[in-house]
Amino acid sequence: MRVLITAGPTYEPLDPVRFLGNRSTGKMGYALAEAFAAEGARVTLVSGPSQLPNPAISLIETVRVETAAEMFAAASMVAAEADVWVFAAAVADYRPAQVAAEKIKKSGETLTLELVKNVDIAATLGQQKRAEQFAVGFALETTNELAHAQDKLRRKNFDLVVLNSLRDAGAGFGHDTNKVTVLDARGQVVNFELQSKADVARGLVSLILARRAVTS
Ligand code: CTP
Numbered sequence: 001m002r003v004l005i006t007a008g009p010t011y012e013p014l015d016p017v018r019f020l021g022n023r024s025t026g027k028m029g030y031a032l033a034e035a036f037a038a039e040g041a042r043v044t045l046v047s048g049p050s051q052l053p054n055p056a057i058s059l060i061e062t063v064r065v066e067t068a069a070e071m072f073a074a075a076s077m078v079a080a081e082a083d084v085w086v087f088a089a090a091v092a093d094y095r096p097a098q099v100a101a102e103k104i105k106k107s108g109e110t111l112t113l114e115l116v117k118n119v120d121i122a123a124t125l126g127q128q129k130r131a132e133q134f135a136v137g138f139a140l141e142t143t144n145e146l147a148h149a150q151d152k153l154r155r156k157n158f159d160l161v162v163l164n165s166l167r168d169a170g171a172g173f174g175h176d177t178n179k180v181t182v183l184d185a186r187g188q189v190v191n192f193e194l195q196s197k198a199d200v201a202r203g204l205v206s207l208i209l210a211r212r213a214v215t216s
Pocket of ligand 1: 006068087088089090091092093118119120121122123136137138139140152156
């Protein structure tokens, strides 16, 4: 089995020294890569800037990227051959319209940045997903969580969507633990306990393998 995983944040440059980014650490995506490798899968881990070291497991190839465009290019290279796609990256939805060649000097009291939309990696690859391929996305919602996650699943052609909880202490960005709810296209819901990201990853991999066995 071949698996493609996107992980971590993206950095969108403003000038040679500044970027727009986010607080994703990559922990969930890296834990998933290790959990898939533990099941014998060959994993391509396309990672945005993360402090985490490349997993030292021969089954995992780590490809380091910075921007959403680079992440899309790297993911596109392996998407067709991968049986499972997991989009765990926190991709910047927008990037600065212009990247200044020189460091931007301060001048007025305010500074307005124009941003343009980035490629939606999951949605774009989702359009070319074959029936035997299996895609998993992540969602972080603050209102109508289940309905929004279900909508995201349809729009991006996911087979499963993993909903990150914002309500629970110790879950999500930067934490070593996570609490997730998994939804499928039929509206079936699986709730995971608050547990380490490594345990969440093992649970998600078992669920994905079980679902693939049923659908393929
Ligand atoms: N994603 C992606 N490329 C993007 C944005 C998101 O691949 N440019 C993936 C993420 O990795 C995640 C899923 O899509 O698996 C959900 O991302 P999110 O940003 O929450 O979805 P949006 O459709 O942008 O919705 P929202 O308006 O809530 O931001």
